[in-house]
Amino acid sequence: MSRILIRAMVLPMTGPDVFYPHGEICIENDRIVAVGAEGSVSENFKTDRVFNLPNDVVMPGLINTHTHAAMTLLRSYADDLPLMPWLNEKVWPFEDKMTEQDIYWGTALAICEMIRSGTTTMLDMYASMEKVAEAVLQAGTRAVLSRGLIGNGPNGERALQEAGDLFHQYQGAGGGRLKVMFGPHAPYTCSGEYLQRVKAQADSLGVGIHIHVAETLDEIKMIQEQYGKTPVEWLDELGLFGGHVVAAHCVHLTAKDMDILARNHVCIAHNPESNMKLNSGTAPITELLDREIVVGLGTDGASSNNNLDLFGEMRTAAFQQKLQVNSTALPAYKVLEMATVKGARTLGLEDVGMLAPGFKADLITVDMDQPHFYPRFSIPAHLVYVAHAGDVRTVMVDGKVIMEERKILTLDVNKVCQEAEIRAKRIAQELNG
């Protein structure tokens, strides 16, 4: 049995007024058993190890609700281009060249970056997901995996088969660290009939759906022309929403769309940096939250961001709403909720995202003993408006320390970086000579 005590400033994300400037957390194996003010809960707790970090904030590990991890291989490969040439001439030809092993190393690189920036869980959508599973299991992180399904593509049927295989092989693997969802790519890349088959299969396995929805105005136009409806109306009519659904992006929504999403308890993965960089638009997050829709935060892939840093994503999420709505929109604590407890709810994970007894010990510590964190008026404001990826000191997932003093313990970071470099450059060479 492992018994760990952490003494630090504790922001448990169990409510806006709960903060222990001198706090402690007791962890037994994979779970938190007690959280409180220093000395209040640890009296009879015999520990193997004590972390004394009085100048660190300990908080739940961040949750990335939408990414394509292996796309780190395309980081800074093509930027500042119009959307269609970027996709047609750069992204898709590159992806066509990626092997299973490339996907493994690209994902491992993504996970290294995520750990270093405090992300403990991701919802991923890509191909060769067994390679993604392998990387996650080795890294010791948590993930929900969805095989991307492009129904209109040549591999639509094979991919759906693989999605089922993925479930049978990996659902609950790694002591519950891995879960599986079905990942139909988008309403414009899958027919209605295909989406309904995906939904039926997901239902039969009792898992949810992860899909891109209403990301760009082009998509809205395309679906309107084809079906005479908005993407949300179309998916609702198909019956896709009767269960656990993560809708990524949701930038362009009508009031009726939002009512449909609310009525069906659809969860939203909000990707503000990708939406800005690709000129997709500003998602109506303030209105979604007003309807009590669950919204998590995502980075999207590293080709459209170009990092996987949820601290930056939190700041951008707040700034973008304040620019669009007013300076009181999306205050700091609500942003933190999106990156933690609401992120967990988005992914359908019931025992992560908060520091509370019975929850999984997925947590990070942030080093606040640095000039940019003084004075210490508000820890939530500091975390959202000031912090950056480099401030994360410690990462624990499932009760195991996977990063300590910024050193990742579970992966060979140098090897991962070198493999990613070699493989990405090989593909670029094949394409561009």
Added chain:
Amino acid sequence: MSRILIRAMVLPMTGPDVFYPHGEICIENDRIVAVGAEGSVSENFKTDRVFNLPNDVVMPGLINTHTHAAMTLLRSYADDLPLMPWLNEKVWPFEDKMTEQDIYWGTALAICEMIRSGTTTMLDMYASMEKVAEAVLQAGTRAVLSRGLIGNGPNGERALQEAGDLFHQYQGAGGGRLKVMFGPHAPYTCSGEYLQRVKAQADSLGVGIHIHVAETLDEIKMIQEQYGKTPVEWLDELGLFGGHVVAAHCVHLTAKDMDILARNHVCIAHNPESNMKLNSGTAPITELLDREIVVGLGTDGASSNNNLDLFGEMRTAAFQQKLQVNSTALPAYKVLEMATVKGARTLGLEDVGMLAPGFKADLITVDMDQPHFYPRFSIPAHLVYVAHAGDVRTVMVDGKVIMEERKILTLDVNKVCQEAEIRAKRIAQELNG
């Protein structure tokens, strides 16, 4: 005589195609004497010290063209509020309580944060500027200092006197590291007559003007009602623009305003994060650049941002233009120019902002041997879209190393943080009990 050789990847910011993947820089005393590919320029250069940093990028130190450094004391003191209650009930009462010593320590804290995030030069506007000068001289950084002048306030005349005193005491101090500008706050806080007197005095001393212009729609409305013109038209009519002028913000401009700014060679300090967080708006940077107007980047004060990190500011500048215009707007290299060579031009500094023979040795190194910087397809894209404050390893100003391996050598960082904490909390206590 000091002779330093740096071997690293070199991004000199002398043109979009100039990059040495294996480069070197020779520095003699305060100036760069040679830059080139490794082995090409150092043959006969006898060095006291060699920095071998093959995985770092060396680039010009970043230039913050608009800040109120001492406002670090208000960091995360008040957020997510409407503009007027934020100013009236929070910011101004707090500032009223700040002593000269508070301003010294708040500025020292700001400079610690700036050094750690790669900023070597700032244009500051505040009160008690001799305390700001003291902190800059100790820290070893570079600064242009402007005493904030609120003509309509009770101290308008005294402040103008202090602005002149500041010039006589500090112009050229620290071996040229300090320069002085005049800082009339804004067209809505200074009368036309006062602005003309400031301009006459600045002209008589041969220095420039640093002023807030067209930051909010409220300002536009106020000036329109009072003078029947836009702020830019009003300042032009007053003759304020006939010399070196830094206009901060410039969010709300007409086409005619932009023509006036271009004709008068007014330089713009763009503060995208402050403009988003305070709901000020999106400045027309793309249109300003189309008119070949010089635009630098600023963080504004830490009460409206809440950090002084120009890496974040670069990313936000690009994202904001891409959201507003299209995905090709403000590409990475142009953003880097704003933070370096264009920043120097904004401040009227002719020998900083580039790594070239004859230029001052103001430079930073960025540690690229981290997961988020692989693969290495584009160093400019990495610096703008991926990098964060914590990636800066080394900082040199005027040929002197002031940060090494992330340790600041010129200030007692712990002492600065503790003093800032104590002083900020004292003021909050006085105000809020």
